Amino acid sequence: xxxxxxxxxxxxxxxxxxxxxxxxxxxxxxxxxxxxxxxxxxxxxxxxxxxxxxxxxxxxxxxxxxxxxxxxxxxxxxxxxxxxxxxxxxxxxxxxxxxxxxxxxxxxxxxxxxxxxxxxxxxxxxxxxxxxxxxxxxxxxxxxxxxxxxxxxxxxxxxxxxxxxxxxxxxxxxxxxxxxxxxxxxxxxxxxxxxxxxxxxxxxxxxxxxxxxxxxxxxxxxxxxxxxxxxxxxxxxxxxxxxxxxxxxxxxxxxxxxxxxxxxxxxxxxxxxxxxxxxxxxxxxxxxxxxxxxxxxxxxxxxxxxxxxxxxxxxxxxxxxxxxxxxxxxxxxxxxxxxxxxxxxxxxxxxxxxxxxxxxxxxxxxxxxxxxxxxxxxxxxxxxxxxxxxxxxxxxxxxxxxxxxxxxxxxxxxxxxxxxxxxxxxxxxxxxxxxxxxxxxxxxxxxxxx
Amino acid sequence: xxxxxxxxxxxxxxxxxxxxxxxxxxxxxxxxxxxxxxxxxxxxxxxxxxxxxxxxxxxxxxxxxxxxxxxxxxxxxxxxxxxxxxxxxxxxxxxxxxxxxxxxxxxxxxxxxxxxxxxxxxxxxxxxxxxxxxxxxxxxxxxxxxxxxxxxxxxxxxxxxxxxxxxxxxxxxxxxxxxxxxxxxxxxxxxxxxxxxxxxxxxxxxxxxxxxxxxxxxxxxxxxxxxxxxxxxxxxxxxxxxxxxxxxxxxxxxxxxxxxxxxxxxxxxxxxxxxxxxxxxxxxxxxxxxxxxxxxxxxxxxxxxxxxxxxxxxxxxxxxxxxxxxxxxxxxxxxxxxxxxxxxxxxxxxxxxxxxxxxxxxxxxxxxxxxxxxxxxxxxxxxxxxxxxxxxxxxxxxxxxxxxxxxxxxxxxxxxxxxxxxxxxxxxxxxxxxxxxxxxxxxxxxxxxx
Numbered sequence: 001x002x003x004x005x006x007x008x009x010x011x012x013x014x015x016x017x018x019x020x021x022x023x024x025x026x027x028x029x030x031x032x033x034x035x036x037x038x039x040x041x042x043x044x045x046x047x048x049x050x051x052x053x054x055x056x057x058x059x060x061x062x063x064x065x066x067x068x069x070x071x072x073x074x075x076x077x078x079x080x081x082x083x084x085x086x087x088x089x090x091x092x093x094x095x096x097x098x099x100x101x102x103x104x105x106x107x108x109x110x111x112x113x114x115x116x117x118x119x120x121x122x123x124x125x126x127x128x129x130x131x132x133x134x135x136x137x138x139x140x141x142x143x144x145x146x147x148x149x150x151x152x153x154x155x156x157x158x159x160x161x162x163x164x165x166x167x168x169x170x171x172x173x174x175x176x177x178x179x180x181x182x183x184x185x186x187x188x189x190x191x192x193x194x195x196x197x198x199x200x201x202x203x204x205x206x207x208x209x210x211x212x213x214x215x216x217x218x219x220x221x222x223x224x225x226x227x228x229x230x231x232x233x234x235x236x237x238x239x240x241x242x243x244x245x246x247x248x249x250x251x252x253x254x255x256x257x258x259x260x261x262x263x264x265x266x267x268x269x270x271x272x273x274x275x276x277x278x279x280x281x282x283x284x285x286x287x288x289x290x291x292x293x294x295x296x297x298x299x300x301x302x303x304x305x306x307x308x309x310x311x312x313x314x315x316x317x318x319x320x321x322x323x324x325x326x327x328x329x330x331x332x333x334x335x336x337x338x339x340x341x342x343x344x345x346x347x348x349x350x351x352x353x354x355x356x357x358x359x360x361x362x363x364x365x366x367x368x369x370x371x372x373x374x375x376x377x378x379x380x381x382x383x384x385x386x387x388x389x390x391x392x393x394x395x396x397x398x399x400x401x402x403x404x405x406x407x408x409x410x411x412x413x414x415x416x417x418x419x420x421x422x423x424x425x426x427x428x429x430x431x432x433x434x435x436x437x438x439x440x441x442x443x444x445x446x447x448x449x450x
Numbered sequence: 451x452x453x454x455x456x457x458x459x460x461x462x463x464x465x466x467x468x469x470x471x472x473x474x475x476x477x478x479x480x481x482x483x484x485x486x487x488x489x490x491x492x493x494x495x496x497x498x499x500x501x502x503x504x505x506x507x508x509x510x511x512x513x514x515x516x517x518x519x520x521x522x523x524x525x526x527x528x529x530x531x532x533x534x535x536x537x538x539x540x541x542x543x544x545x546x547x548x549x550x551x552x553x554x555x556x557x558x559x560x561x562x563x564x565x566x567x568x569x570x571x572x573x574x575x576x577x578x579x580x581x582x583x584x585x586x587x588x589x590x591x592x593x594x595x596x597x598x599x600x601x602x603x604x605x606x607x608x609x610x611x612x613x614x615x616x617x618x619x620x621x622x623x624x625x626x627x628x629x630x631x632x633x634x635x636x637x638x639x640x641x642x643x644x645x646x647x648x649x650x651x652x653x654x655x656x657x658x659x660x661x662x663x664x665x666x667x668x669x670x671x672x673x674x675x676x677x678x679x680x681x682x683x684x685x686x687x688x689x690x691x692x693x694x695x696x697x698x699x700x701x702x703x704x705x706x707x708x709x710x711x712x713x714x715x716x717x718x719x720x721x722x723x724x725x726x727x728x729x730x731x732x733x734x735x736x737x738x739x740x741x742x743x744x745x746x747x748x749x750x751x752x753x754x755x756x757x758x759x760x761x762x763x764x765x766x767x768x769x770x771x772x773x774x775x776x777x778x779x780x781x782x783x784x785x786x787x788x789x790x791x792x793x794x795x796x797x798x799x800x801x802x803x804x805x806x807x808x809x810x811x812x813x814x815x816x817x818x819x820x821x822x823x824x825x826x827x828x829x830x831x832x833x834x835x836x837x838x839x840x841x842x843x844x845x846x847x848x849x850x851x852x853x854x855x856x857x858x859x860x861x862x863x864x865x866x867x868x869x870x871x872x873x874x875x876x877x878x879x880x881x882x883x884x885x886x887x888x889x890x891x892x893x894x895x896x897x898x899x900x
Contacts, residue, residue: 155480410877410879411879414877
């Protein structure tokens with residue numbers, strides 16, 4: 001509920017200025033929908049932007065050109081080396097023994113997985129719901145393909161919480177399966193949608209544990225396989241994956257800014273990550289965050305804002321499988337001459353913004369809460385303590401205040417890391433509102449001492 | 451931001467009960483997604499449900515069957531007579547003179563419009579942005595087809611406000627055009643989407659003013675026609691509409707309930723409207739509201755709630771073009787033996803709920819605000835003064851507290867009254883959350899004295 005301004009805002013002159021800026025942002029942004037136009041270009045020119053890929057290199061060049069044409073200052077790349085994993089041509093999972101012989105399950109390799117030998121891996125399937133259940137299975141797991149089938153908990157309102165409660169299977173399933181003597185790991189996709197689209201995402205091996213191939217099953221394929229296992233004691237599948245990890249590749253974060261008019265050495269960062277998985281177009285994850293950052297700066301320029309401190313866009317590379325961009329930015333020697341005031345990231349999809357998280361102490365939170373009525377006016381008054389985002393967390397660890405855009409989250413995992421994550425799933429108004437929230441927050445941070 | 455419960459909730463025992471009920475609602479609802487299953491059936495069996503149509507009659511039978519199978523008590527119809535307008539087979543708008551001769555514009559008749567004579571109406575087009583501009587045009591308007599082309603104001607965050615600022619053209623454009631000597635009225639569709647899908651909706655004639663045909667143009671067609679008019683002074687179009695108004699038809703509201711265990715004569719209504727336009731499937735408007743009401747009652751039953759007062763589902767007929775259902779319900783003699791405690795409606799789409807409106811005095815609002823933290827837990831803590839809904843407003847006029855579900859609204863007018871309003875635009879989780887908010891509010895109202 002929107003309380004009267006007087007209840008919440010102590011600094012009324014600053015607030016009056018901020019209201020004028022907000023009005024300009026809305027008037028230009030909601031009519032021009034610049035964020036969506038940029039996203040259309042990004043997803044058309046570089047739909048696949050996995051670290052080390054040609055698409056990622058194309059995206060780096062494209063957004064640098066965008067920043068140049070938008071007239072940002074100090075546009076440059078900051079080089080980093082990134083992991084380079086490739087999916088390869090084939091990925092298949094076929095039932096080879098049981099009543100349903102020959103049936104193909106919908107599957108995709110998890111990012112970082114080793115491939116199978118040429119003929120694939122053929123083995124019996126053992127379904128479990130947790131690492132604990134796998135441990136209890138003991139020797140039964142030996143030689144099997146371990147099928148982790150615990151769904152995200154749909155009863156949780158916050159889908160990120162549901163994701164957090166299931167994603168251990170995706171990240172750590174292969175290592176746990178290998179420790180138990182398994183030969184491969186299949187993981188139910190991290191999704192709440194009722195479809196058969198497999199969702200990829202990063203996995204990790206563990207030192208001293210054999211690397212076995214791992215892949216995600218579409219939710220319906222997971223249900224189907226589970227039903228088969230309940231009908232007949234034994235189901236054998238053949239898993240073929242051609243993925244591989246190549247040597248690290250050169251890549252870059254891309255940076256541009258409006259220089260501060262009073263304290264150019266003080267920097268406020270607005271950011272997203274430029275890389276995405278090689279499924280769909282990374283429209284929500286995180287094309288949305290990238291174009292919102294670009295659009296936020298564009299709108300502030302267009303509104304004639306001359307910020308006291310520098311407002312910078314950083315489009316990080318390699319959030320998905322290594323976070324080298326975020327770490328590289330924090331460690332770059334250029335940072336030594338700069339003073340970062342705050343960083344924000346949008347990496348939770350381009351849905352209608354509901355607020356933002358504040359990563360800092362409670363006094364920071366209460367100072368930011370003074371601005372709540374301004375954000376209420378765009379439906380984004382939910383200001384809550386929480387992490388800002390993976391790319392900016394290395395700067396948060398240095399004690400710098402971080403913020404994360406908090407959009408409506410019900411649909412996010414329907415699209416996340418899958419062929420579903422395409423431009424048509426993004427609403428131009430919802431996307432733009434996120435850019436406006438970021439522009440407003442950057443403006444407020446720039447003009448105030450937080 | 452979710453404040454600690456203690457800040458807001460005085461009645462902690464009641465709150466603990468309510469939290470248990472909410473937990474049941476979430477656990478069953480979000481896993482079973484009953485609202486979506488019902489909506490799938492409704493949109494498949496009766497996609498077109500305009501008052502007086504066979505589809506509407508089918509919908510009445512279908513939801514009565516649904517209520518019976520869900521085990522609701524006192525399932526019955528309450529008969530009303532409804533307007534019966536039919537679109538007819540043909541609707542066409544063609545450029546017949548100008549450089550773009552022969553080009554078809556995307557068009558659909560507005561609900562309630564008279565048709566054209568067989569050959570259509572052929573006349574020059576005069577574009578205006580407002581009734582005032584039309585008045586200033588004076589005699590220039592005579593014999594012309596008046597083209598109202600003021601778009602919804604995209605810079606407004608609240609899309610309902612943007613709709614409210616433009617819909618005078620759709621409702622009153624024909625009468626204003628006729629008064630100015632025009633022969634037909636074309637109206638830019640009420641939408642914020644960048645597409646060419648025409649959006650229908652109700653229009654009204656005025657006593658003593660000639661009835662002329664009126665139709666909506668898709669947004670891109672409106673832009674195209676406007677561009678032609680700017681290029682060449684004269685553009686002539688032919689408009690063909692076969693729509694007609696038939697005699698009133700028999701129809702019905704459909705009612706079912708859980709009888710109150712202490713005060714069955716006291717009634718809390720959860721509602722939506724069963725009719726919809728003959729474009730799309732009325733999935734958001736207002737299939738969503740209907741199935742949310744059914745699902746809310748189903749979930750309360752499944753949670754074992756024995757409400758103190760009766761909780762009733764009313765699915766109203768004819769919200770779109772006459773509100774006969776809402777008026778009929780309020781006037782029905784059955785109401786005399788009942789005591790309505792509160793009514794709520796969901797008629798703003800099946801999107802993620804953000805809260806609800808309260809139609810009552812400020813003391814009612816502050817009493818309801820005690821429950822805010824409960825609704826915050828499902829992302830629906832925005833409780834604000836405002837109208838409940840068209841169907842329940844006749845009861846609000848009797849002084850009975852009314853409530854309206856308030857979902858996220860950015861996408862609503864992309865779909866509203868058009869072929870875009872189909873099941874695939876509804877997310878099962880967002881829809882279900884709305885049902886859960888309604889169930890929780892009905893429960894709280896039933897157990898308390900507001």
